[in-house]
Amino acid sequence: xxxxxxxxxxxxxxxxxxxxxxxxxxxxxxxxxxxxxxxxxxxxxxxxxxxxxxxxxxxxxxxxxxxxxxxxxxxxxxxxxxxxxxxx
Amino acid sequence: xxxxxxxxxxxxxxxxxxxxxxxxxxxxxxxxxxxxxxxxxxxxxxxxxxxxxxxxxxxxxxxxxxxxxxxxxxxxxxxxxxxxxxxxxxxxxxxxxxxxxxxxxxxxxxxxxxxxxxxxxxxxxxxxxxxxxxxxxxxxxxxxxxxxxxxxxxxxxxxxxxxxxxxxxxxxxxxxxxxxxxxxxxxxxxxxxxxxxxxxxxxxxxxxxxxxxxxxxxxxxxxxxxxxxxxxxxxxxxxxxxxxxxxxxxxxxxxxxxxxxxxxxxxxxxxxxxxxxxxxxxxxxxxxxxxxxxxxxxxxxxxxxxxxxxxxxxxxxxxxxxxxxxxxxxxxxxxxxxxxxxxxxxxxxxxxxxxxxxxxxxxxxxxxxxxxxxxxxxxxxxxxxxxxxxxxxxxxxxxxxxxxxxxxxxxxxxxxxxxxxxxxxxxxxx
Numbered sequence: 001x002x003x004x005x006x007x008x009x010x011x012x013x014x015x016x017x018x019x020x021x022x023x024x025x026x027x028x029x030x031x032x033x034x035x036x037x038x039x040x041x042x043x044x045x046x047x048x049x050x051x052x053x054x055x056x057x058x059x060x061x062x063x064x065x066x067x068x069x070x071x072x073x074x075x076x077x078x079x080x081x082x083x084x085x086x087x088x
Numbered sequence: 089x090x091x092x093x094x095x096x097x098x099x100x101x102x103x104x105x106x107x108x109x110x111x112x113x114x115x116x117x118x119x120x121x122x123x124x125x126x127x128x129x130x131x132x133x134x135x136x137x138x139x140x141x142x143x144x145x146x147x148x149x150x151x152x153x154x155x156x157x158x159x160x161x162x163x164x165x166x167x168x169x170x171x172x173x174x175x176x177x178x179x180x181x182x183x184x185x186x187x188x189x190x191x192x193x194x195x196x197x198x199x200x201x202x203x204x205x206x207x208x209x210x211x212x213x214x215x216x217x218x219x220x221x222x223x224x225x226x227x228x229x230x231x232x233x234x235x236x237x238x239x240x241x242x243x244x245x246x247x248x249x250x251x252x253x254x255x256x257x258x259x260x261x262x263x264x265x266x267x268x269x270x271x272x273x274x275x276x277x278x279x280x281x282x283x284x285x286x287x288x289x290x291x292x293x294x295x296x297x298x299x300x301x302x303x304x305x306x307x308x309x310x311x312x313x314x315x316x317x318x319x320x321x322x323x324x325x326x327x328x329x330x331x332x333x334x335x336x337x338x339x340x341x342x343x344x345x346x347x348x349x350x351x352x353x354x355x356x357x358x359x360x361x362x363x364x365x366x367x368x369x370x371x372x373x374x375x376x377x378x379x380x381x382x383x384x385x386x387x388x389x390x391x392x393x394x395x396x397x398x399x400x401x402x403x404x405x406x407x408x409x410x411x412x413x414x415x416x417x418x419x420x421x422x423x424x425x426x427x428x429x430x431x432x433x434x435x436x437x438x439x440x441x442x443x444x445x446x447x448x449x450x451x452x453x454x455x456x457x458x459x460x461x462x463x464x465x466x467x468x469x470x471x472x473x474x475x476x477x478x479x480x481x482x483x484x485x486x487x488x489x490x491x492x493x494x495x496x497x498x499x500x501x502x503x504x505x506x507x508x509x510x511x512x513x514x515x516x517x518x
Contacts, residue, residue: 024408027376046376048445049333050404057328069323069331 004064006085010037013082017041020058024051037078059085093170096145097153100132101419101433102162103139103412104382105458106289110134111159112166121149126428129167131411135285136381138411142428144420147171231255286379297454301356302493305452308505310512311473313483318515334485335442336397338465340518341511343369343388343396346438346461349504351496352489353437355458361495368418370436370456371400373407374446381407382456383416384436391424393518399426444468450486460492461501463508485512 007013018032021041028045035041042052056067056075065085067075075081100110114131117123128140129149151168154160231238234255241254279285315337323331346353346367354363369388374380383403385391391399406412415422418434438459443451444467451464466486473482487508491501511517 025376043447046446049335050401053328053331053333053401054405060328067328069320069326069328 004062006063006065007082008086010078010082010086013085014078016059016062016085017055017078017081019062020055021045021047023058024054035078037082039078040076041078042076093147093172095150096147096169096171097165098129098143098167098169100154100160100162100164100166101141101414101417103132103134103414103417103419104136105435105456106136106293107134107162109159109161110139112154112156113138114156115152117149117152117167119149119152123147123149123169128413132414135282135289136379137407139414139417139419140411141166141414142420143169144428144431145169145171283377283379286375290379293456294454297457301455301457301460303455303490304493304498304501305488305490306498306501306505307450307486307488308509309484309486310509311475311482312468312485312512315512315515316468316483330394332393332397334468335445335465336393336400337512337515337518338442338463338485338487339369339371339385339388339400339440340391340393340396341508342438342440342463343367343385343391344511344518345504345507347389348507349500351500352461352491352504354460354495355435355437356460356492356495357458361460364435364437366434366437368434368436368438370439370459371403372439372441373404375407381412382436382439383407383412384418384434385426386415386418386422386434387424395424399424402426438463440465444485450488452488453490455490455492460495461504462490464488464490487512 007016014033014037018029021032022029025045025047031045032041035044041047047055052072056072059065059081060067063085067084071084075084100112102108103110110132112130113133115129116131117127117129123129123143124146125142125144127143129143130141132139132141147169149167150170153165153167160166231241236255241256279288312334315334319332319334319337346369350363351361353367354361356362366387367389368384368386370382370384372380372382383406385396385399385403388396403412403416406416413426414420415426415428418436420428421430421432421434423429436456436459439453439456439462441451441453441462442465444465448466449469450466453462453464455462464487466488468483468485470481471484472479473484474480475482487505489501489505491504
């Protein structure tokens, strides 16, 4: 395992998200790589608020980047996640 | 003051009102093991989920009465314990569980009689086949029906035991003449896959509800802007793992409102409403493969908002992982943290469904008998709302109540929704 460090590209963010979604919705994990980066993945994959919390927990643990509660509602697409996780 | 150990038979608990049988798929203890209250002693497979069975007394395992893989009715003794420590009430199984055992002895054109353990045929089953393979009866029966060679199947159970879920998916249940197989045609046939059995369990329960319960439906729009602000403050300084979502507030508010309107909290039994002393809130949790389970938070009116969130999160993870704790399904009493405290089984007394999570604006639910009320929450959305004479964008949710008209009238339901609204509009009270 590599050291935890913030992702530097959208592709890396996608990989982090794939791992996070694998834990809550293994049935759709194969679709993460091909999902349009501007689509709402919560809606696309039918995820609920508990899933959202678990995914955010996993992303924080995997990237070391903080996700304040007030930005969570905006982080619904891979692009938005990337903007947040690679900005720091 | 030492007394001789008390012998206790731990029976297959009723893990929800729709369960009448289950299989022990794995024992976590052996004869002679010391166990402490709260230890998981076995994993049980039911139609809807696997459930880890917690023991409610300290003691030593004297005898294991049912071998892995046996399908047994609720109430069948599973394990004999020489109990030590403080005695708790009601070691015997409830009457209805005993009846289930007795019914099991002469039931079943629908079930392989060999797979049912009755009190008179209790010795453990041998689940190893002549070929040396371990497989549950369900898996062996299904394999035989489908013509699957078990020697080619990799088992996921203990000792490599083959479970039904390990079998390849059945290919369309249609025979060569195009007609469904006889078993499929029979209304009593036991569905083959867990998904099918869950569907059947839900179908039976909901059909009964719609047949027997004269529902009435009420709805109320609730301004949850203050709640959203409140949760924003609660969540602002904590790690993601400790944040609270609105669903927890909905469950908490329902519990408090149910405690104040006891006419909606309890069961319809034998033609009359029986109020419950405890508020045990079941929460409908949908599963990704379809279907749902309804684990419960016992005495939810005594569980604060943060603890409610923790329980909800734990139950959701349990449900989605496919293995629930027995206390989440009402076997034994649990403290606010969900730890088992004694033997008395706790039926859920009211159910919450939060379909707004899935995008629905509101839900007119079906009551889960023998309960008499179901509370639904729709999607939280910003909508125009008049506040102090001005139209403002506010976070709104539509709460609904489906209630049993045999037990209450609309006026009671209306008061319940008013209480619910007031609680959610003043979140500091939660």
